Amino acid sequence: MMFQDLSDSEQSKVKEVIQRLMEVNLLIKDKDRELYATIRRYRTGLEGYYRFLGWELVVDERHECVYLHIPDGRLRRRLDREQTLWLLVLRLLYEEKRQGLSLADYPMITLYEIRSKYETFRLEWVNRTALDRLVRLCVQAQLIEPLDSDIRSDDARFKLFHTWIYMIQTDEMQSLLDKLELYLTNAEGGLLDEMDEAAASD
Numbered sequence: 001m002m003f004q005d006l007s008d009s010e011q012s013k014v015k016e017v018i019q020r021l022m023e024v025n026l027l028i029k030d031k032d033r034e035l036y037a038t039i040r041r042y043r044t045g046l047e048g049y050y051r052f053l054g055w056e057l058v059v060d061e062r063h064e065c066v067y068l069h070i071p072d073g074r075l076r077r078r079l080d081r082e083q084t085l086w087l088l089v090l091r092l093l094y095e096e097k098r099q100g101l102s103l104a105d106y107p108m109i110t111l112y113e114i115r116s117k118y119e120t121f122r123l124e125w126v127n128r129t130a131l132d133r134l135v136r137l138c139v140q141a142q143l144i145e146p147l148d149s150d151i152r153s154d155d156a157r158f159k160l161f162h163t164w165i166y167m168i169q170t171d172e173m174q175s176l177l178d179k180l181e182l183y184l185t186n187a188e189g190g191l192l193d194e195m196d197e198a199a200a201s202d
Helices: 008-023 033-041 043-052 081-098 111-120 128-140 170-185
Strands: 026-028 056-060 065-069 108-110 144-146 157-160
Touching (some): 008 033, 008 043, 026 033, 033 043, 033 056, 081 108, 081 157, 081 170, 108 111
Antiparallel strands (some): 056 065, 108 157, 144 157
16 A cells, blocks of 8 residues: 555545545645645655546646546536536636736636626526526535625626636637537537536536
8 A cells, every 4th residue: 555654644634635536626725725735745646546546636736726637537427508508608707817817816707707708608697596506516616716795796706716727628618619609509409418527526
């Protein structure tokens, strides 16, 4: 066992990291500093552990986040259309907002900007119950952080974490936009029915 020589305390931390990344395969330093430090400290061993499973541990020190890539998608969860559209819209906003920012800064958006992007794509806006559920999905996946208590207000602000880079990678963006266009021209057609969640809730 590669971690057998660690103290009970350190073994416990490593186990927590392994379990956490299998539950949600994204982790941010700003949200989980202790787990992030544990990953950096035992990076070689953790990379070897996941490599044995056929997976890849990506420690992005530039953006201070961790991504567990599972090529066969074994732990992926299917998203419904509403969830997929929400994630795509927020990913597009992240890409727009991060331009010109330093790495130390996180892009910020408001609910009004999200709703406006829906209108740009002629998408039906979500109801209040769905909005609560969609925001909770992104919070659990460490993709966003609400900055105001009333997330239903147009002025409600959200911090976008750099984990969006791994949620929907840049080279996938055009393909997703093509599928969105297909959906807009044929609402009965197959927009994203076949799409899995790329990362957030593995």
